[in-house]
Amino acid sequence: MKKVLVVDDDPYILMSVEFLMKKNGYEVMVARNGTEAMAFLESNKPDLVLLDIMMPDVDGYSICRHIKATPALEDIIVVFISAKTAEADIREGYDLGAALYVSKPFSTRDLMKKINGLLQA
Amino acid sequence: MNKLLIILVSLAYLALLFGVAWWVERRRRQKKSVVRNGWVYALSLAVYCTGWTYYGSVGRAVNSGMDFITIYLGPSIMCALFIPVLQKIIRICKTQRINSIADFIASRYGKNFTLGIIVTLCCIIGIIPYIALQLKAISTSFHIITGLPQGIIPGPGDDKFYITCVIIFFIIVFGTRSVDATERHEGLVAAVAFESLVKLFAFLVVGIFVTFFVFDGYGALFDAVANKGLTQFFTLSGDNAYSSWLSMLFVSMMAIVILPHQFQVSVVENTNEKHIRKAVWLFPLYLLAINIFVLPIAMGGSVILGNNTDADNYVLSLPLHFNQHLMSVMVYIGGFSAATSMIIVATIALSTMVSNHLFLPLVLSSRRFKTSSEGSLTRKIILSRRVIIAVILFAAYAYNSFMAPYFSLVSIGLASMAAVAQFGPAVFGGLYWRNASRKGAVTGIIVGFGIWFYTLIVPAGVDAGFIDKSLMDSGPWHLSWLRPQALFGLDGWDLFTHSVFWSMFFNCICYLVISSYSRLSASEMYQARVFVDIFDKDANQFTEGQGVWRGNTQYADIRALLDNFIGKERSGLLLTAYARRNDIGLDTVIADPRIVHFAERMLSGVIGSASAKFMIANIVKEEEITIQEVLAIVKESQQVLELNKELKKKSIELTRATDMLTRANEQLKRMDVLKDEFLYTVTHELRTPLTSIRALSEIVYDNPDMEEEQRQHYLEAVVKEIERLSHLISQVLNLERYESGRQKLNYATVVFGRLIAEATEALLPLAEERGVAIVHQLPHAEVSVLCDIDLVRQVIYNLIANAIKFAPESTGRIVIALEQTGSGIRLAVADNGPGVPYEMREQIFDKFFQAKNQTLKKPVGTGLGLTICKRIMEMHGGSIGVEDTAGTGACFVIALPQIKT
Known part of the structure; x- marks a missing residue:
């Protein structure tokens, strides 16, 4: 079973994404902020991370950078889900090595189709 | 020898x-x-x-x-x-x-x-x-x-x-x-x-x-x-x-x-x-x-x-x-x-x-002069000299x-010098003082020279025995203060010093005083300009005589006059040379004014300026300039000058206007940027609840088989997020209304203590939930204030809500104190939370301050509450700010002017 880490500081979004992942048969871990996410990655290696960008402590970009800079973690698939929709923000996300950048609000079906595609490839 | x-x-x-x-x-x-x-x-x-x-x-x-x-x-x-x-x-x-x-x-x-x-x-x-x-x-x-x-x-x-x-x-x-x-x-x-x-x-x-x-x-x-x-x-x-x-x-x-x-x-x-x-x-x-x-x-x-x-x-x-x-x-x-x-x-x-x-x-x-033949004048002048x-x-x-x-010759040299020194004020004054007048100069010279004669030459005459000695002893008409060697009782100086002192003293006084009080004639003004402004190029142009003479002098007359005084050949040469230099045609019947002026200057060299002027004026007698004409010319040139000044002023004004426009433009650009930022932040703030709402709704819709309790939970979240969304929208709209000035204050008198009580009451459940105690210190609770009750209540609510939010859970303590000051009332809401850093005390009232300054962090609240409070206070002519507290927490203070009905 593929492991997915969901990182978001909004409890309702966290709640809905967690539900979606479980329903699609993945093992889900949640982090309510950046610090929790980093702590989790110290000792775990999920197959995919769903990352929010704007969080009060550590932002999503930094977490992505950390993943891509750490040899043990670099092959984790990173997917950003963010309310930042400016082109520059999206480009930065892809530049940091993300596989996907999803703008909020998103379609749940669409999201899942893409996540499934990424994890089955 | x-x-x-x-x-x-x-x-x-x-x-x-x-x-x-x-x-x-x-x-x-x-x-x-x-x-x-x-x-x-x-x-x-x-x-x-x-x-x-x-x-x-x-x-x-x-x-x-x-x-x-x-x-x-x-x-x-x-x-x-x-x-x-x-x-x-x-x-x-x-x-x-x-x-x-x-x-x-x-x-x-x-x-x-x-x-x-x-x-x-x-x-x-x-x-x-x-x-x-x-x-x-x-x-x-x-x-x-x-x-x-x-x-x-x-x-x-x-x-x-x-x-x-x-x-x-x-x-x-x-x-x-x-x-x-x-x-x-x-x-x-x-x-x-x-x-x-x-x-x-x-x-x-x-x-x-x-x-x-x-x-x-x-x-x-x-x-x-x-x-x-x-x-x-x-x-x-x-x-x-x-x-x-x-x-x-x-x-x-x-x-x-x-x-x-x-x-x-x-x-x-x-x-x-x-x-x-x-x-x-x-x-x-x-x-x-x-x-x-x-x-x-x-x-x-x-x-x-x-x-x-x-x-x-x-x-x-x-x-x-x-x-x-x-x-x-x-x-x-x-x-x-x-x-x-x-x-x-x-x-x-x-x-x-x-x-x-x-x-x-x-x-x-003399009459004979007019009939004299050509060239004879030159001979006459030389002979006369x-x-x-x-x-x-x-x-x-x-x-x-x-x-x-009879006279001691030794002192003559000095006496001569003292005599010509009398021209000093007229000469040197005339070089720099435009208002010096002919009357002043004439009087100064005559008076000075007269005193020189009386105080220096007359005593010599007395010594030589030409004049009765009693003049020196007792003065003329027995007026001893008029004695030539001790004028006005000034005794004890030698004759020379005494004479120089008094003659120069009265010379200068007459020159200055009379000049100050006399009206200058046209030609005096003109000459004053020529002399004083000789190094000024504009003034020099003026001396070329443009416009001074009305152009009605016959060229032939001018030519004849010059021929008479300086010879046919030389006058012809000079005139053609001058005409060529200044690009003046000589084939006209009427002489160019500059030619007339030039002729006068040539004549001046021969017979002196006064005579030359007289001669030229003779030919153009009926054309003699009047003071009105000169004034008109002066006025005209002044108008040009003024026009110039006006233009300069205008261009300065224009530059200033351009500067202002540039600044305004920059301000607009800055405001545009701010507006963009604001819009960006607002849309971002709208996206987050929208995301939850959409995701949760889709899940509920796509999963009819999910547990009832979970569905309820999800739908409740949807409702909360919709509330948050509409709150945000209404705040944005409010702020826009306050800032554009479209919000009119609905003034009414209210007992201020009641407003505080209402706001506190609405927030009590939240305070209890977080374990925060609210303390009222309201000795002036009965004071009544004229204000927009709803808006001011909103401000008080906001401040208390913020205090509750930031006060530490369970040990939180909020003190609300109302004071009456000389000019109005002052309400302080203090908490024992983390407080506001000193350098941020101004910035926290900016829109989305939190969001903007910590772009990657999630704002607490909408980020517009304090901005709105500030606008409301400003609309009332009051103020809002953060002050020091005895402890660690923040202390927000609002002040309202008390308007009595």
């Missing part, structure tokens, strides 16, 4: 001068001028050292010590002012073709006939005795060197008579060859410069002879003087030495510029303004050189010759005493040089003045012969 020999030497010397002058004139015609340089110019200024000073300085040194140096000190000081002052005068005289001091003053004050006549008369009275003094110097030295007794019977038997005749001949030949008095007399200037060298050389030779050959250098000379107990050489003599010294200094400063012969060499004969720069140091140096042996000769003479010989004659008597014949002749020639150079230049200057200011006006106004030269010299001769026995 042999009388015949001396006469021959004198004539030979004159012939030599003649030769120098002739050679220089010839070189000039060959365009190889040898005198157009600063050296010759500076040397020609040394005409100042006349025969009087050549012999008299030693006399003065013997009688009154260092006193003699003063009249050289004045000019040396004045040299320092040469560059600004003299250059200005020269420039004016060149552009205006002014040819004498009288012409200068007359021209300055509106080309006035009367003023020209007055100045000329004053000069004659002042200078003829001075010329006589030179004649006397020549004759005295002649008698000393020949050892013959002085003849005092005037007439053909008197040697002075012959001397006078020879000099007249010389001057006529060299001084009056050209009718244009502004044309330089280069030969004459060369002769004068040459004579300056001769007298300096002769004086130095005697000085060296006395100092180093008769005595054994300075030391021996001083010893000899000390042995004889002579001490007067190194002091200023008399009780009022310093006031006398000052007045002599002042007078000699004026004299170096104003004395007619000085004006002639320094201004009229100047060929290049640059020469002044050399004269500034060379001339004082010359004065120093010629004075350096005055004291040694005076001392040597006192020691060797004593009182048996007139101290004035020591210079000549000393070499004679030692039988140094060659040296004696040389000294004699030196003195002869000093005297003749002054006589020559002064006579020419005076003759020009007399001819232009006294003689010509008479001729020009020659006659005048002869008359002046004979007058000097006569003065010397008849008055000499």
